[in-house]
Amino acid sequence: MTINFSSIRAVVLDMDGVLWSGSEILPGVPEFFAFLTRQNIPFALATNNSTKTVDTYVEKLNSIGVPARPQDVITSAIATADYISRHYPPGTPVYVIGREGIRQALAERGYPEDPDHAQLVVVGLDFAVTYEKLKTATLRVRGGADFIGTNGDLTFPTPEGLIPGNGSLLAAIQAATDTLPVIIGKPEKAMFETALLRMGTAPEHTLMIGDRMQTDITGAQRAGLRAALVLTGTTTAEQAESSEIPPDGIFESLAAIHAAWEKQIGVSQ
Incomplete structure (x- = not known):
């Protein structure tokens, strides 16, 4: 399957395995977010980690060149609190x-x-x-x-x-x-719904970028988003290709998505 990048109006990204791996910052991270800024494409950072505060993530993201604001970070704790505030x-x-x-x-x-x-x-x-x-x-x-x-x-x-x-x-x-x-967290719909509400975009025009089939990709597919898997985390290409519903695209890294996106819209323009 392929991704029509020209139809993408917003991006949701996992963090661990996509932006960093342990203490290592993965290649192409600041360049990708600079590209999103130039294209006026909003983004959300979504993680199943509920232990850390949003401010902790914002500080780390800013330190590696990601221009994240508190409203751009959705932890499973934030999504849970949002869910509770809608129901109780x-x-x-x-x-x-x-x-x-x-x-x-x-x-x-x-x-x-x-x-x-x-x-x-x-x-x-x-x-x-x-x-x-x-x-x-x-x-x-x-x-x-x-x-x-x-x-x-x-x-x-x-x-x-x-x-x-x-x-x-x-x-x-x-x-x-x-x-x-x-x-509440991935692969359930609630976290993706929180991201879509914050960015004001439709699921079919939103791309999820993650490294785990079971949470990132399956969750995106359930919520109707396009899904791109990067191989810088826990999933191999063979595992992704053999899954019942494979991702829309498989890429070596975030930098590879950036290159493919620029190439595609450059050709279409």
């Missing part, structure tokens, strides 16, 4: 398992943490999770609280190898409550 009135008490990213996002929208009276149990990745936290979440869900997860990633890569992700925490609570969580 401010003041609804919540019980949160998670780090600063999800706690700050909920607090800014007026959702107080109240473990004893929680009507919502919201679970994001927590590196300090304990049995007591899982117990409290289980009791609140069994008592009627709604159950929401920032993202369903069972694992995530580290220099040591794959380690438990937020999906592992959700699985424990699900097993103890016989209750399926509402999951």
Whole structure:
């Protein structure tokens, strides 16, 4: 399949595996965003990470030449807080398992943490999770609280190898409550809907650039976006090509997408 770049009016990008890999900044990042700026194409940065705040990401992005503003960064914590604000009135008490990213996002929208009276149990990745936290979440869900997860990633890569992700925490609570969580992050539609709303674009004119078939590409396809896979992350070309629904395009890197895009619109013009 091929991408008609001339029809693209906005771009959503994953970060880890697309813009950087560990501590390494990948080639062509500032040049690609300079190109988007010249073409007046808005962008959003979308990540399933719920532990970090938006300001932390903005600082890092700016340091590598990406002109990101807070409204351009959509973490799974932000998408979760946006979802909750559309479905529950401010003041609804919540019980949160998670780090600063999800706690700050909920607090800014007026959702107080109240473990004893929680009507919502919201679970994001927590590196300090304990049995007591899982117990409290289980009791609140069994008592009627709604159950929401920032993202369903069972694992995530580290220099040591794959380690438990937020999906592992959700699985424990699900097993103890016989209750399926509402999951917000990729590949679910909610995160993509947040990005489209912020950029004001239609899905068919929006390109998702990611490195993971299971989250970035599958999620984009479910939400109706065009999807480009880069091979600088976790997926090989062979894995992508053999998938049931392959991406619209497979590229070596973000720099390769930039080159293909400029070549295509240069020919058409």
